[in-house]
Amino acid sequence: MGTEQLSALAAVPAGLIGLVAGSFAGVVVDRVPAGGSVIRPPSHCDACGTPLRASDNIPVVSYLALRGRCHHCRARIPLRVLMTELVTAGVFVLLAFRLPTLWALPAYCVLAAGLVALSAIDLDVRRLPTPVVYWTGAIGAAGLVLASAGSGRWTALASAAIGGAACFAVFFAIFFAVPKGMGFGDVRLATLCGVFLGWLGLRLVPLGILLGFVVAGLPAIALVVLGRATRKSQLPFGPFLAAGTLVGVCFGPAILHALPLF
Numbered sequence: 001m002g003t004e005q006l007s008a009l010a011a012v013p014a015g016l017i018g019l020v021a022g023s024f025a026g027v028v029v030d031r032v033p034a035g036g037s038v039i040r041p042p043s044h045c046d047a048c049g050t051p052l053r054a055s056d057n058i059p060v061v062s063y064l065a066l067r068g069r070c071h072h073c074r075a076r077i078p079l080r081v082l083m084t085e086l087v088t089a090g091v092f093v094l095l096a097f098r099l100p101t102l103w104a105l106p107a108y109c110v111l112a113a114g115l116v117a118l119s120a121i122d123l124d125v126r127r128l129p130t131p132v133v134y135w136t137g138a139i140g141a142a143g144l145v146l147a148s149a150g151s152g153r154w155t156a157l158a159s160a161a162i163g164g165a166a167c168f169a170v171f172f173a174i175f176f177a178v179p180k181g182m183g184f185g186d187v188r189l190a191t192l193c194g195v196f197l198g199w200l201g202l203r204l205v206p207l208g209i210l211l212g213f214v215v216a217g218l219p220a221i222a223l224v225v226l227g228r229a230t231r232k233s234q235l236p237f238g239p240f241l242a243a244g245t246l247v248g249v250c251f252g253p254a255i256l257h258a259l260p261l262f
């Protein structure tokens, strides 16, 4: 079987697991900023507290079947719940097609689910909760070791460490020089992104981070031009760093092939 067919075969379970992972990411988004447990209590309606039936807890399907409302009190289920599931599943499928080896798929799916949750939390409450960064990093790093063992790419672990260290150094310097520019959460997140970009190749590290700044710069400039923000307004940087990293992971080699920046 060729690489293409193998990727297509992996994309189906990756998408289905992505729906479940996205559903879990939604629970993380709902509960972690308020200090709640992600395991207990079981899922319930935020409005009336009624526990969800098993049939209410199927990603995407339940949302559509219930037309976005609680079966008990008919309160609206936030659209964010559906979006988190769809975006996570979409990124998992993309990763199945774009990663150089399927051995790396579990690690990058963990990264993607973590980045989706962190981005949604950052947009919501302007924070990047440390436990989410650490759990994503710990489980994802185990995945990278598995990826190296399976594919024989042991040197990739060294570039992952270098990528993480380089991003930590650069972002810590920015944090130190312009403390109001970003929070320490951004330094932790950039380190995480550097590790996963680095595993795929050191050239992807500056590219992924640069893409984050470019993606962040466009809406920031637009808001300033439209008079909706001043240059001193703060935009959450996490979602842009996450987006830049995922674009770098999926399309970095193609971008560098067309535009040899690094």
Ligand SMILES: [Zn+2]
Pocket (backbone or CB within 6 Å): 045, 046, 047, 048, 049, 050, 070, 071, 072, 073, 074, 075
């Ligand atoms: Zn309800």
